[in-house]
Amino acid sequence: MKIDLPNQSICTVLNRMKFIDDETFQIVSEDGIEKIIHIDDGFKELEFNYRPLFTTSPSEEYMEFHYYTEREFVTAYDSTTWLKRKYQQYKTSYYLKNKRTNTQMYGDLIGFDMSYSYIYTSNSFTYIHWTMIEQISRGELKFSQLDQKCIEQLLLTILPGGNTILHLLCDKEDALIELMQIAHSKDGKILLHMPFIPNIDGETPIHRCIKKSDFKSIDVMLKYLKLYPIDHHSRAIKDLYQSFIDQKLPEFIPYLDSRLLQTQQLRQITKGSLIDDCPEFVVSQLWFDQNTLQEKIMKPKPIENRILCEILDMPGIYHQNDKDFLKFYQSLASTDEPDYFNKKAIQKLIEFNYPLVKEYIIIKLFGPFCVFQLCFSIFQNLVMENKALQGYQQVYFPLLAVNLIFAVYFIHNEIRQFCLQGTKYFQSYWNYIDMIPPLGIFAFTIITVLSEYDYEIDEATKRSIQAITTFFMWFKFLYFLRIFRSTSYLITMIFEVIYDMRFFFAVLLITMIAFGDSFLSISYGNNELDRFTHSFTDSIIYTYRMILGDFETDKFGEVAKPLVIILFLLCTIFNMIVMLNLLIAIISESFARITAKADQAVYQEMASMIAENSYLIPASKKRSYAEQNQYLLIVNDLEQIEIKISEQAMLDQVKNEIMEEIRIVKEQNETMHKTLLEKINLIISENKK
Template sequence: MELMIELSTHFSIFIYKKDPKSTWDGGIRLKNYSEEISKESIALYLCSPNLQRILSYDYKRKLLCIKCTLEPNMKSIELPIANISDDLQYHIDFVSRFRWVSENKFLIASPWGYEKLYEIIDDANLIEIGAGQIPCFSDLSVASQIYFEQESLEIGNLKKRLIRKHQALKRLRSVIGDQDVTKIYETLFSIDYNVEGGKGKFVSDTSFSLFQWNLLDEIKLNQRQAQDLDNSILTELCLNILPGCQTLLHVLQEKPQQLLEIISRISICSDTFEMPFIKDLEGKTPLHYCVENKISTTAELLVEYLSQAPLDHHSRDIIDIIPNLISMQIPSIVKYFDARILQTEQMAQLNRGCIIHSESVDWGMVPSSIWDNSNNIQQKIFVEQGQLKRGQFETEVDLNILDLPHLHQLSHRDCNEFFKALKDIKEESVEFQLFELKSIRMLIEYHWPLTKKFTIKKLWWFFLYLLLFWIYTNFTDTLLVYEDTLSTVIWIMNLVALFLLSGYFLLNECRQISSVGASSYFKDPWNYIDFPPPLIVITIAIVSFAGIDSWEAPFKSVGSLFMWLKLLYFLRLYDSTGYLIRMIVKVIFRMKTFLLLLLITITAVADAFISIQVDDAQEYNGFFGFVWHRIKIFFAAVTQTYFLILGGDQFTVGDGFEIFATFLTIFSTLFVMIVMLNLLISIVGEIYGKVQENMINESYQEKATIISENQYLIPQEELDKISKEPNQLLLIATTKGFKMNATEVEERQDQLLQRIKKIEEILERKLPNEEMKKPVKMQMSRRTGLRSQNTSFQRSTILERQ
């Protein structure tokens, strides 16, 4: 179908349709079409490429909408923007940031330069399919249109030309999502027909200049030093996007000294400049190459540099290698995460409300788009004014966005790898400071309720499993001595139930191996407690049905031990017990060297006792019988020495060696029981102090570990509810007082006490006698004490949060 549009001098619009006989049918005039928004440009950018849809203004509802040109009576589609003003100029400003991409897709940008790509579905609904921040938007915002009729550039205005290429490339690859190489090169290399308003000569408009490309090669080959170039040349050099989508940062990744000189002089972002940090045509940023080639020096420089970047500058391009950067132990990664809590102009205006708190924390967290309807944001994060309950009230709030894409989506691979990296951080490493950061703690707290919920569901099944096993080992197995039908039926039912539950738990462990990988699974000590019980119970069932009674008792004993120890795993979910379990685990791991020394000492004493025992080799059956006997004697002596130092019986020795045996006994009790065991107490005390010092950080790492291990337990439909939109980030709301430090609390306390003192002085002057002053003084003194205690409590609470 061919259509033709006619725009009259009075801004009336007619649509004509061509029939098969090559004649044009009578035009359809669009009614209620806004002349005001048409006056903004002579270009017909309001119509879709096929002329079947047009952007218009609904005067009755006072909003922008998309109408069908061929069927004017069809219901219009409201534009997804915040209608915070009825002023027509407010909506006209949005029109200047609108562009059709195809017949059913369009772009629209926010006042601060965050653009979204929408698709029209079923002629009635809109879905967001892409979004991104426009680089150097302040440079564009001075123009009446950001997509059409842009400012005509002079031939030599290289900086602005390079900035426009960066803007167009990011829009194509990040917002529209088109990675076609041909279209990328068409964007980077084009012809500028608009020089001097279209009157000048045509200019080859490329994303780099040949002179600066050669200059960059000279710096790479050390034929020229970056310090010899002035800032204007370095700025243009940074904006060059070479063939293959490589930038200065790609080229100089192996030259950290040259790179340091450049980035120390050129800020990553300003009103008129933004450093391109993009993927090349192989899908790799400069940081990807640093990780692959293990260039930690350059990686450190780049991470430090990127920590100063604005919102949506690079985060989507490097989020997949964040776990690798943590593993590389780059110190600046701590600063980077601390700097990724950012704010937009829209969020700064939403600064008051009653926060819908997340579970067990003092802040609210919800997935949200960087640019969303203000009403939608308020409904997500604030309690509605008409629904405030007793004790709830509005406060001053800080609304921020966490610029770490996908890390709030447990079903996403990047999120899984990130929590694995958090789990593997060593306490003594610099990266352990990550658990002190607000951004990391909020991510952990966001995922914790859902993980805890489904881990506890698994706990109830384990309680049933443990109960059935306990009944079997203590009651059911002994019922067989009665040899009646009822006892046999109970025995079989118990074993079958245990067998089925063992299969369920074994399947869960296999799912976890598939989720985290075999190498990661078997590195975790807790899995050596999780994996054996179902295997042992299945073995017991097989041995019992096979009638091999001699093997059943050892398996039951080991199975009981592991089953009860597995309870410790679930107790990690709770703060009160998790703290003690972490203490036990750390004591055991830190005692490895001490236990080795203790074992050597016990073995030495045991061997000394064996040497003074009389043993006749002729009493045993040959050489091998005697050797086997001596081996058993040796291990028995080690066991008896262990009990001896705990106050057990003395060894029995041959005649004439009683005095020497007494000496060995005194030595073992003095050295082992007094010296070594007191040393053990000292070690435990030291470990307790360290655990106490890092208690909160270790608690968050424990939660991160459980999230990493147990995310496979969460059903996919639950994960899909968290965030359905691919371009969403985590929106965080905190009260203003949340940032208050101890100094500010003390200042407020002093101000309060001074005010109370002034009131007291006024009352003393006004009241006529001491009898009337006395109760007032007592009451004021009481309130001062209460306020002082309350403020001290607030100060300690704030310090604990920080």
């Protein structure tokens, strides 16, 4: 790795670095990105941290002083600056140096500063601020009684254990919300910086609110957290993204938009000629080698386009080996909030992982299943039906064994998926469809083995198992159509329409039972030969056939025939005309709704496929396809985006013009119609005279 230090004097660079030992050193960039670098391992980045309030502290402090050992002089009375420095040190110790216990953090929170001619106590809190925080948490002190400087100091205070005032106010919803409103303006500006750090136990204020199910406070926090820069809080709450989705927090949707940010380095990359196969995503460190990045995405060319590079401040979650990856995608797959899939952040996270998952679905599921289906169809329709003939008996058991091997392979995949997903495995109807064909093959194999030992199973049972297995073997191809972008939303539409029809089917079933039972009561009054329905189940099927137009009015028997005709008419009018037209309306409404969100449905299907099938990817491939615990850097060709926007704008304009022409024509037709009516009325009145 190369550290990018353009146009900087050696003195200022040395002021921003510190050797930790013979092999590693610590360095901070001009905009506050810290790293620990391992010299003997190719200058590899070991840890990183974005130092808060770096650019708001005394401007370019490192120009005159060594940043880590001899910072600019601050008087003992400047509590605000001391608290800011302790806040910076806490975050550095937590993320850069991985200090996670009270013992490790003790020297960072409580100590003395002997850098100057005087010895100062250098604590992350004062006892008066600690007392005030406790009084506020008990309701004995109000924020209205404090000035802004005092509130700022309370926000910056870090108590033993790493708790802040936000941690202690999680039991006081109103006070917590009031504090955040004081710290931020109504027009979305930060008035007082709000540290949002995990304590020694790894808990942020949001973690504590989740324990108390205080989702109102969490929603308010997200509203203000979206105002903050890269790495202010994102690593601390990334394990909670799935909770935000599951709880349908309204502010999480705009929060996602706010996480596409730029560092000082990225702001400098504004023009360039992107290579033809330029990757849309680059896994990157916060502080990267600019020349290396440009080599990856650009080519030397005199004509340059305007480009925009953004960091997605949702670190680590993009990687399949991240501990929160699976929970995050499972929540996306199961949410009924389509707006998530309109957000660029979610789209890019899905697009980054889907090609790899798709590749292994095709290699490990779709390809083998096509061979499985071919073997099964040959076995079922050719070999099994002609088993007694010469030549077929010799291939019967080998081909059955091949089918059995495929069944074992696919049931093994289902067991692996169950082990990863737990009980959530049973929440997807696709998993039931996946299980039935292998289980059917197992059942048929057992029947075949038993028949070899003269234990015969009745033909109806064998044929039923065969038919069910065949049906689900072919039906599973619908699952694989979800892989492809052009067909995935159609599969979603089919199942969404069926789901929307659930109440209609309930009403239809009740009416079928009502008419069927009535027909059965009358049918029992006839002699056995004249009965037109013979049992309760048969009466329901009889009514269903009647709805579809399959009826014979001359076979209604002789008992209460006028009433049978009346019931027949009511059944055909109500079920055939009213209910079936209602069904068409329901399907049309569902079709319009799903078509309107077709793009969102595609992305949700992709998220579902990722959640269901990430286990197919080998561990070695997961380790190598991208570096872990970094960021997605998204490359945008602004001119191409503008062309797309312009094309859409032109389409919208044409649409508006056509609608306007239609409106004008309608108005002209109405005017002409009115004029003709007036003339006709005038002629009629004159003739009467």
